[in-house]
Amino acid sequence: MNQHIPLTGIFVPLVTPFAADGTIARPALEALAHSLLDEGVAGLAALGTTAEAAALDEAERRTVVGVVAAVCRGRGATLLVGTGGAGTRGTVEALLALGKSTPEAAAAMVTVPAFSRPGEAGVVAHFRRLAEASPVPLVVYHIPYRTGQPLSAAALLELAAVPGIAGVKYAVGGIDQDTVELLGSAPAGFAVLAGDDAFLSPLLALGAAGGILASAHLATARFVELAAAWQAGEAARARDLGHQLAALAKAAFAGPNPTVIKAVLHAQGRIPTPDVRLPLLPAGPVETAVALAGTDRLTR
Numbered sequence: 001m002n003q004h005i006p007l008t009g010i011f012v013p014l015v016t017p018f019a020a021d022g023t024i025a026r027p028a029l030e031a032l033a034h035s036l037l038d039e040g041v042a043g044l045a046a047l048g049t050t051a052e053a054a055a056l057d058e059a060e061r062r063t064v065v066g067v068v069a070a071v072c073r074g075r076g077a078t079l080l081v082g083t084g085g086a087g088t089r090g091t092v093e094a095l096l097a098l099g100k101s102t103p104e105a106a107a108a109m110v111t112v113p114a115f116s117r118p119g120e121a122g123v124v125a126h127f128r129r130l131a132e133a134s135p136v137p138l139v140v141y142h143i144p145y146r147t148g149q150p151l152s153a154a155a156l157l158e159l160a161a162v163p164g165i166a167g168v169k170y171a172v173g174g175i176d177q178d179t180v181e182l183l184g185s186a187p188a189g190f191a192v193l194a195g196d197d198a199f200l201s202p203l204l205a206l207g208a209a210g211g212i213l214a215s216a217h218l219a220t221a222r223f224v225e226l227a228a229a230w231q232a233g234e235a236a237r238a239r240d241l242g243h244q245l246a247a248l249a250k251a252a253f254a255g256p257n258p259t260v261i262k263a264v265l266h267a268q269g270r271i272p273t274p275d276v277r278l279p280l281l282p283a284g285p286v287e288t289a290v291a292l293a294g295t296d297r298l299t300r
């Protein structure tokens, strides 16, 4: 098992930039990764939802991980890699392959099995099996509005006690009793990372270790500043900045992720096209202009 690296701060799940011919724009991906690290993020996540991982073929996924891993290696940054699928056996195989190909990955981000709705006990058994077999620590990616599988605080705390499970990317679309219970009872060393951009600030206020956030492609240094402000207990400053960044996140998610973010990155000249792959459709001009203006307000 990999050295257990503390997962704190802001992580950006990178978009996959495409060239005009539809291939992966490797130089743009590399430059984007460097620019985010220059702005102070703790690390990068390859092959998140934001990367359109489901629309990439196996060779393209290898390319993305290779580029992002090389940047993280060179910069001493923490690397997370989205891995696995809805089945336990296939996910074990994917984790073993990740351990071989990318042993420096600090953790594999593994989604709660989608679509089969196995129930809480099934989810816990799934992750126990993965953690036993995996050469890489796991971050449970809990996003019930995508997977269809809710989890109580009790189930998440059961997962938190499993050796080899380093944290949870928490994206339940709100804050409720389970959220408060989870953050109040999570063991030391288990990282609760915000995965819903609009709820980053309140989750940090409740004690989250950081966040994995697509909208942190934009106004990156301000997201880093927000995490640092909550860490330092500067509540007034953090609260104000948190509200501004929540507004930016709302604009960045006005279309399906990552359509608006790609459009803004393209408008900023940071990626060669705003292109996304079907079934996603490109962001419209209005959403793009609103998110671009919001980014400009926070970065000027």
Ligand SMILES: O=C(O)C1=N[C@H](C(=O)O)C[C@H](O)C1
Pocket: 013, 045, 047, 048, 049, 050, 051, 143, 195, 196, 197, 212, 213, 214, 215, 257
């Ligand atoms: O790719 C990710 O990781 C993220 N995906 C979420 C989603 O698309 O639902 C959003 C979050 O910002 C990061």
